[in-house]
Amino acid sequence: MSREVYARMAELEREGRRFAVCTVVRTVGSTPQVVGAKLLVDDLGRLTGTLGGGCVEADAFDEARQVIRTGRPSLREYELTEDLAFDTGLVCGGTMWIAIERGEDALRIGERDLLGDLLAASSGGRPVALATRLRKNGRDLEPDGRLFVETDGTAHGPLARDARARDAALAALREGTARTVPLDDAHELLVEPVLSRPRLVIAGGGHVGLALARMASLLEYEVTVIDDRTDFAARERFGPGIDVVRMDMVEALRTLPMGWNTFVVVATRGHKLDSHCLREAVKRDARYVGLLGSRRKTVLIARMLREEGVPEERLRAVHAPIGLDLGGRTPAEIALSVLAEMSVERHGGSGRPLRLSDETFERSAARR
Numbered sequence: 001m002s003r004e005v006y007a008r009m010a011e012l013e014r015e016g017r018r019f020a021v022c023t024v025v026r027t028v029g030s031t032p033q034v035v036g037a038k039l040l041v042d043d044l045g046r047l048t049g050t051l052g053g054g055c056v057e058a059d060a061f062d063e064a065r066q067v068i069r070t071g072r073p074s075l076r077e078y079e080l081t082e083d084l085a086f087d088t089g090l091v092c093g094g095t096m097w098i099a100i101e102r103g104e105d106a107l108r109i110g111e112r113d114l115l116g117d118l119l120a121a122s123s124g125g126r127p128v129a130l131a132t133r134l135r136k137n138g139r140d141l142e143p144d145g146r147l148f149v150e151t152d153g154t155a156h157g158p159l160a161r162d163a164r165a166r167d168a169a170l171a172a173l174r175e176g177t178a179r180t181v182p183l184d185d186a187h188e189l190l191v192e193p194v195l196s197r198p199r200l201v202i203a204g205g206g207h208v209g210l211a212l213a214r215m216a217s218l219l220e221y222e223v224t225v226i227d228d229r230t231d232f233a234a235r236e237r238f239g240p241g242i243d244v245v246r247m248d249m250v251e252a253l254r255t256l257p258m259g260w261n262t263f264v265v266v267a268t269r270g271h272k273l274d275s276h277c278l279r280e281a282v283k284r285d286a287r288y289v290g291l292l293g294s295r296r297k298t299v300l301i302a303r304m305l306r307e308e309g310v311p312e313e314r315l316r317a318v319h320a321p322i323g324l325d326l327g328g329r330t331p332a333e334i335a336l337s338v339l340a341e342m343s344v345e346r347h348g349g350s351g352r353p354l355r356l357s358d359e360t361f362e363r364s365a366a367r368r
Contacts (some may be wrong), residue, residue: 002120003196005038008048009103009115016102017328018043020064021106022051022098025134025190026180029094031080032056036178036192040103041066056080056096064100073101075141097141099132099288109148109157117148118194126151127176127195129168133159134180134188144187149173151260165189175348176261176287195261197222198346201286203249203277204267205232211335212265213242219339221263226252227255249273260287263342265322267292275301282314290338290347291324297321324351 012019019042022031030051039057041049041064051057056078063074078096095269099172107115114130131147138267147159149169161167168181172191179190200216202209215221217239224243227233228270244253249268258264264286266277274291278301281289291298298320305315323337324344356364 003119005040005049006115006122006194008040008121009107010119012040012042012103014117018068018311019066019103020100020105022060022064022100023106023190023192024051024096024264025075025099025132026097026188027094031094033096034178035180035190039064041068042064042312043304051096051098053199056098060098060100067100067201071102071356073099073105073143075143077139077141099143106266108145112148112156114148121194122293124196127173127193129173129191129193129335131159131165131172131192132190133162133165133183134190136140136188141188154215167242177347179348187203196259197261199224199259199262200342201253201256201262201264202226202267203253203265203281204269205229205237205244205261206267207331209265209267211331212267213238215332215335215339219343220250224256224257231348250280253277253284256277257286258286260285262286263288263290265292265338267289271297271300275304278318279305279308279310280320282310288342288343289318291318291320292322292334293320296346320343 019040022039022041023034024037027035032054037051038049039051039060041061051060063076063250067074076098078098080094083089107113117128129149131149132143133145134141134162135144145159146157147165147169148156149166151173153170155166164183168183169191173193176193176195178192181191184190200221200223202212202223202225205225209225215227216223224245225238226245226247226249228246228248230246233244235244238244264281266274266281268274268277274293274300278291279352291301302315305310319341322341323334324340326333326337326340328334343349
């Protein structure tokens with residue numbers, strides 16, 4: 001969930017306004033929003049966030065107003081039939097389960113108020129995760145305990161001693177994507193990691209660095225480009241919203257602040273400079289480090305750094321050559337392949353095509 005939603009919660013608390021939090025806790029099939037999507041509804045009917053729009057969101061809005069009035073939480077199933085999808089514009093064929101609770105209940109575990117922790121995590125601090133165990137009763141779901149997990153494995157709440165829940169929450173937190181994890185035949189665990197916007201640091205402002213910075217900005221990365229050349233570090237080349245730093249690239253990678261959700265791409269003008277930059281990058285607490293270049297360049301630089309004593313596990317963690325094999329060769333196509341790989345890292349995707357198999361397509365056609 002974005003910082004905007006948590007900041008809005010803090011505003012509403014300061015104003016003394018009551019509000020409800022609507023959360024997508026489970027999905028099956030194609031749905032207009034993913035697990036973890038949230039909508040805030042306050043007692044004046046103002047909205048923050050989205051569940052995908054359409055009649056589902058409209059019904060959730062009405063239910064949220066009822067929860068604010070009564071204080072009783074709600075967890076409802078919404079089946080998105082083809083007729084409903086056609087009429088409302090929603091993607092058809094899926095089912096969503098939406099939980100709604102009062103704001104004060106959503107932000108508390110026992111006596112601990114979590115809003116400060118969640119705001120800090122969404123603003124660049126260490127990530128945390130909220131986890132809710134869901135008991136299955138046929139197609140119905142019921143909340144059955146909650147857990148708050150930090151990156152060092154520290155856990156708080158009624159489920160803190162449940163090793164399965166704690167380990168599942170920690171694994172999902174490390175991947176940074178909200179998900180519902182099966183625990184056993186009767187329970188699932190909704191895990192909602194809270195972390196800041198991803199930051200991309202690009203060492204090298206050449207043609208690929210330029211394309212990468214512009215494209216990453218569209219994907220809502222906070223982008224910083226480093227180059228020691230005046231022409232390549234000109235802010236007007238990159239446009240608004242992209243931070244450009246003109247300084248020694250090795251020194252910049254040694255000193256720039258980097259958090260857990262930082263991605264680093266080394267794409268300088270030469271093998272030697274690449275190796276020096278990579279040496280500094282692998283020392284940092286970045287989530288992802290990638291090196292642009294050929295297989296031969298990758299082997300040569302790895303050999304150089306290995307001889308300098310860089311640990312083997314750090315070298316093997318580098319994505320090199322960087323990117324997915326999409327076949328393109330232009331700077332924009334290379335940037336696309338790099339960001340595609342970074343998206344797999346961020347969201348835990350497979351990178352495989354989503355296209356229906358011939359078997360599935362033929363089976364669906366045969367039912368008509």
